[in-house]
Amino acid sequence: MVKAKDSHPSVEERAARGRGCRVKAPVISHEDWTPAPDRPDPVALLEEQNITREQDLVPVRHGRMLVSPFTFYRGAAKIMAADLKDTPRAGLASQLCGDAHLSNFGVFASPERTLLFDLNDFDETLPGPFEYDVKRMAASFTIAARNNGFTKEETRDVTRTAVRAYREAMSEFAQMGTLDIWYARLSEQHLVEALELAVSTGKSKAQKKAAEGVEKTARKFVAKARTRDSLQALSKLAELVDGKYRIVSQPPIVIPARELGASYGMDADDVWHVIRGQLRSYSATLQDERRELLERFEIIDLARNVVGVGSVGTRAYIILLQGRDQRDPLFLQVKEATRSVLEDHLPKSRFKQPGERVVQGQRRMQAASDIFLGWTRSEQGNRYLYWRQLRDMKGSAPAEEMKPIGMTVYASFCGWTLARAHARSGDPIAIAAYLGKSDKFDRSIAKFSERYADQNEQDYQAFADAVRSGRLEATDAD
Structure with a gap:
């Protein structure tokens, strides 16, 4: 009788597997990146994405990417996915964010109303080589640091900090119990303690003063985040007309349902019929108690909304709902989910519905997820949405406002967070064994990031030239 393969190898076996992966992909091999001879035209890849997007919003996307090499990088996940496909892989997979640049980390409230720091964008999530996310994150720090005018040494230090935080955190997770990893999170209190430590360990008066400035800014940022809820959104996005709230028209960024009908060949009644049908389909993807909670709200208004940089042009909406009265609002965001850019080069998602791919990936990676996270299929064509x-x-x-010490502290948060996300779905023992205890991996990824930042600047220039020549249209609409 053939013995079944052990699906629960020992700690020693998992560590041995990780160390063995160094033969296939030595940790120093990640630094040797050069563009492939047959590398696709980066502008053509963007044009390919534009085909299925809202055509009136494509110039807005281009305008946002045109601001700087850093904003271009934020919208260039498809380009980097094509570049990463030929890079070394250890063979250790985890659930990937797919677009783990530094602006896709942030704070939000857990269901228990605790403020957490975590990844917050999963449009490209897919299982794959853990290195992909690490390289996407690290390169974003190099590009952002250059954009902010940091010296070469400061830029290198920030990038290495992000990678070192990832490696050291993964080593910690390798020593933890399975449930302990699942429950690990970076709370507001942890952020405050880390900032206080940065202040106390400042070696010079100037360093202490700079660290104090970062702590003060961070506290203001956290305090502001606490005010960002549906009631605050009501004051910013809605107006009271004839005793009822409605979403304010701010074209082309915000276009209410009352103005959308003509765009899609539908009258107002048709629009509302579709909205209510979509809400029913979406609510069916929620847990029972959350579906019952949602049913206590009624739909008040809907609008198309433009968000982000890379996702501009995909369909996105905001829906205003009301609970007990006008001072009890709930704003939902509905975003189109397309194929992950990683699916061009990695095995396709096991979820046929891209919206479910996003939701399930988010739940696997985040320490806590939105209670109203769900998905549905649009009635307009073959489009998929998540809520x-x-x-x-x-x-x-x-x-863009970060100074070296602030970005360095932020890099440590991002590195730890990405490691925690990967440890939840991957094998932290094998990954930690592969990374090792020295800084070889840190330095290797930092060198990769420098090379990739150089390429990103060339791609940005080609993109800017395409706009100047008229090949691409761009507008500076906010």
Whole structure:
């Protein structure tokens, strides 16, 4: 009789597997990146994405990407996915964010109303080589640091900090119990303690002063995030007309349902019929008690909304619902889910519905997820959507305003968080054994990031030239 393969190998076996992966992909091999001879035209890849997007919003996307090499990088996940397919892989997989740049981390409220720091964008999530996320994250720090005018040494230190935090955190998770990893999270209190430590360990007066400035800014950021809820969104996005709230028209960024009908060849009654049908389909993907909670709210208004950089042009909506009265609002965000850019080069998702791919990936990676996270299929063509709260104490740190010490502290948060997300779905013991205890992996990824940042600048220039030549249209609409 053939013995069944052991699906629960010992700690020693898992560690041995990780060390064995160094033969296939030595940790220093990640630094040797050069563009492939047959590398696709980066502008053509963006044009390919534009085909299925809302055509009136494509220039808005281009305008946002045109601001700087960093904003271009934020919208260039498809380009980097094509570049990563030929890079070394250890053979250790985990659930990937797919777009783990530094602006896709931030704070939000857990269901218990605790403020957490975590990944917050999963449009490209897919199982795959853990290195993909690490490289996407690390390169974003190099590019952002350059964009902010950091010196070469400061840029290198920030990038290495992010990777070192990942490696050291993975080593810690390798020593933890399975449930302990699942429950691990970076709370507001942990953020405050880390900032206080940065202040106390400042070696010079100037360093202490800079660290104090970072702590003060971070506290203001957290305090502001706490105010970002549906009631605050009501004051920003809605207006009271004839005793009823409705979403304010701010084209092309926000277009209410009352103005959408003509765009899709539907009258107002048809629009509302579709909305209610979609809400029923979406609610069926929620847990029973959450579906019952949602049913206590009634739909008040809906609008198309433009969000982010890379996702501009995919369909996105905001829905205003009302509970007991007008001072009890709930804003939901509905975003189109397409194929992950990683599916061009990795095995396709086991979920046929891209919205479910996003939701299930998010639940696997986040320490806590939105109680209203769900998915549905659009009645307009072969499009798929996922749903969540629009604002639930959500906030992202403004990367363009960070100084070296602030970005360094932030890099440590991001590295730890990404490691925790990977440890939940991957094998932290094998990954930690592969990474090792030295800084070889840190330095290797930092060198990769420098090379990739150089390529990103060339791609940005090609993109800017395409706009100037008229090949691409761009608008600076906010």
